Amino acid sequence: MDVLYLVLQLLGGLGAFLIGMEMMSDSMSRLAHGKLRAMLNKTANNRIAGVGIGCTATVIIQSSSATTVMVVGLVNAGIMTLFQATAIIMGANIGTTITAWIASLGSLDVSAFLLILTVVGVFMTMLSKNERVKVVGNILAGLGLIFVGLSVMSDSMDPDLHPEIMDAIRHALSVVDNPFLLLLIGIVATGIVQSSSAVTSIVVVLATSGVLIGGTGDGVYYVIIGSNIGTCVTALLSSIGASPNARRAAIIHLLFNCLGAIIFAVFLLCWQPFGTTFSETVLQKIFPPTAGNPNYQFQIAFFHTLFNVTCTCLFLPFAKGFVKLANILVREKAAPGHAVNEVVGDLDERLLLQPSVAVEHVYQSAGKMFAYAMGTLDEAVAAFLKKDVSAKEDVADRNEKLAEANREAVQYLVKLSASAPVMEDEKTISTMHYVLNDIVRIGELADNVTKYTDHYEKDSLVFSGEFLTMLEEMFGRIKELSAVAYEVYLEHDFVKLREVDELEEGIDQDRRRLISQHIKRLNEGKCQPENSSVFINLVGNLERAADHITYIAHSIG
Secondary structure (H helix, E strand, O other): HHHHHHHHHHHHHHHHHHHHHHHHHHHHHOOHHHHHHHHHHOOOOOOHHHHHHHHHHHHHOOOHHHHHHHHHHHHHHOOOHHHHHHHHHHHHHHHHHHHHHHHOOOOOHHHHHHHOOOHHHHHHHHHHHOOOHHHHHHHHHHHHHHHHHHHHHHHOOOOOOOOOHHHHHHHHHOOOOHHHHHHHHHHHHHHHHOOOOHHHHHHHHHHHOOOOOOOOOOOHHHHHHHHHHHOOHHHHHHOOOOOOHHHHHHHHHHHHHHHHHHHHHHHHHHOHHHHHHHHEEEHHHOOOOOOOOOHHHHHHHHHHHHHHHHHHHHHHHHHHHHHHHHHHHHOOOOOOOOOHHHHHOOOHHHHHHHHHHHHHHHHHHHHHHHHHHHHHHHOOOOOOHHHOOOOOHHHHHHHHHHHHHHHHHHHHHHHHHHEEEOHHHHHHHHHHHHHHHHHHHHHHHHHHHHHHHHHHHHHHOOHHHHHHHHHHHHHHHHHHHHHHHHHHHHHOOHHHHHHHHHHHHHHHHHHHHHHHHHHHHOOOOOOOOHHHHHHHHHHHHHHHHHHHHHHHOOOOO
């Protein structure tokens, strides 16, 4: 019965620890959503910057698996290159080592005072109406739960409370001293729970109680190394069915961790006992043992950090080599794309794990849809000016792809709303629905133009060169408006909104002037009455297109 109670207590503590990690991770992501999004938008071809971004993002998200899955999604969506992804993945491995350090703090006397953070955080969340204060409260509550979980797990492993059971556990774990078996234990355990943080935390809690897997030698280090390989399972599963580049990103993650594990495993095998020697010469000077406490937990955390930092330093100069190797290993051709791929790329659901990043992703995708719709309108107007009816089929095909892309984008936004984004992102999501509608309307107006071209050709209508020139000039201003609006939309440039409004007003004046001159020519008998329907509707449609372009620009406000 004591054994069952101990196991339940250990699992209960682990549950509290993981819930705390999840709460803190989610709340930190919400608090830093703008910064996280900005970081990932600045993924340059600088290796060091990429490592820093990956490390920082993982510290915020508290999960290298989540960061890697997000990177796979960004690569799949075409937002990030494989080279950029490689550096970020390496940085994520460094960032995830913070979990072991947090778990190690549970052994300090100060951890008892940190338990109060749970109550403080809960009261902040319950009593405050300010969203930011609530988020900070959740962070504190999550951090407090982490130490509650660590405390419960440590109590379950207290040798004074369960001397016989702990002696049995210590003996059972110390017997397992085969390096390859210990490595396998780390891989399998992490692969099952899909969290190296959970496995590392359990190892640290055991060490806090004086229980070391594999005994007091190097055994525990093999488990830590194995957990780094096991954490690749999440990214590999996430890449199934994704683009070749996304699968390559997951393979790079696996290659990096496996090569690092092999190098360190060989190193540990050649230098035995590394743990004892390194501990006595270095670690015990940094973390001096106290009475009855050899501080194994800090040694494990230090080794975890040392392992990942060393691997990153070793392999970062060969990032391009990893990319080339991944290209060799994954040679599959991309599956034939559907409308969404051709218009905006993949709206990757992996990014829903981080709503702020997903919001930026769909925002950028809508910008591509906008450019695609304007290309459709440009083709339709050019065909009218040339009296070319053959463009109708291509315009219809482009609009069909645009409509499908719109349906996919709307579905993505609905899923994004369900992922509990912050209020700022929720407002952006709401605005995006209107933006997508405006984009589709531009495509529909292009379709209308092709119908006027049909009348132009079939009814043998005749338009003066003066009118066609004025129409071309009007559409030139619409394209200029589109270029400025596109820049305003992507860059959130409020200053240029005035330029958008001035261009839109000029297009309104063009419409009034064209119609006024047309009526004058009709009265003078210089224009065919049959032209009026096409003339007035065509000019009106172009003016409405300018309105929708203006609405898109003003969506940033």
